[in-house]
Amino acid sequence: MDGRLLRGERSRGAILDAAVGLATEAGLDGLSLSQLAQRLGVSKSGLFAHWASKEDLQLAVIDQARLQWVDRIVSPALRQPRGVRRLWAAHETRIAFYAEGLLPGGCFFANAQFEFDARPGVVRDRLAEAFAEWLALLERLAAEAIEAGELPAGTDPAQLAFEVNAAGVAAVLHSRLLDPADTFARARHAVLRRLRDLTTDPTLLPEA
Amino acid sequence: MDGRLLRGERSRGAILDAAVGLATEAGLDGLSLSQLAQRLGVSKSGLFAHWASKEDLQLAVIDQARLQWVDRIVSPALRQPRGVRRLWAAHETRIAFYAEGLLPGGCFFANAQFEFDARPGVVRDRLAEAFAEWLALLERLAAEAIEAGELPAGTDPAQLAFEVNAAGVAAVLHSRLLDPADTFARARHAVLRRLRDLTTDPTLLPEA
């Protein structure tokens, strides 16, 4: 095995996983093709063999991060029973994912969305789409909890989705600048207290 | 007036104000000295006459943004009566500042903090210091509302500060990727409802 074969085995997916991690540190735009190639032990033109331009790579990186988000956060939450428990699980798995520290530079999406929210183009549009999809999921889970009679009929699902997401976004920022353990406890507590205040059946949720 | 004099009149403060705005679009690191010089109509070395390096400029830009934050958000809030009204005002003036759209690329601090939270150094440290200062202010305002008997004695001021700030951070991100007007209404509503639920005297706050 002379290294070429080994490098040849690096799949598109393995390159993209490395790129997601690097993007959390250097930024999705700060991510340079030379740096990424060097970290992977391939040449820059090896990357151009997969993606025609840096922008194409950025879009592929976003898609990879979406797969990761679904795998690590959405899917585990959906294994919980429909209703307020599933909404709570969506927040909890997210905080657990952050606390695990898999990505070296924090949340890929929070970083990239703040980075690109003033730069019109296809990258920003893709990020906005991912964000809208996540919020729509939270809103759907809230609506299902209302339908199940576990949250009051007058609850606004979109407002609740905003509040749950707010605790998640703040958890990333807060944890990376100040004390992480305190932060994650506060981010969990904020949503748990809110849901326990609202729910018609507090026994469905852990103690605050 | 031959232009040189006019350019010469550009004070340090005027350069820094332009830099704060440019940094919200390009990032505090993406901010290039050439671009800033070009926008101001001076040469690059004109900037080096004020700051010895890009990092020095970045620190000065952060300090300028802190002055702006105090002037536009903290000071107006402190003109409200001590207690739950002042805590509410701190959130409201912040959202109003965002809604006004003075900075072309959103919130300087949210952008810069996400950009630098994985890049150790003096810039990150200065941003973390500004963040801690803001949270300490919110916590102090919450503690004062408790002392004044306007919030229940058992309230955790740091937890409440986390929640108020979370709504603010989420307001920036959300407003720049989706509908701004909806977002600001939700960000106001989230905190107002929380404070009205907690307070011993709801007449101190606007209707939810």
Next chain:
DNA sequence: CCTACCGATCGGTAGG
């Protein structure tokens, strides 16, 4: 404050 320049690095291409 200016012009003119430095080496390093960027995204991207040519040719194999």
Next chain:
DNA sequence: CCTACCGATCGGTAGG
């Protein structure tokens, strides 16, 4: 997939 190269731009410096 590789090496070798392109023009553009970066932060920073020299000399005035």
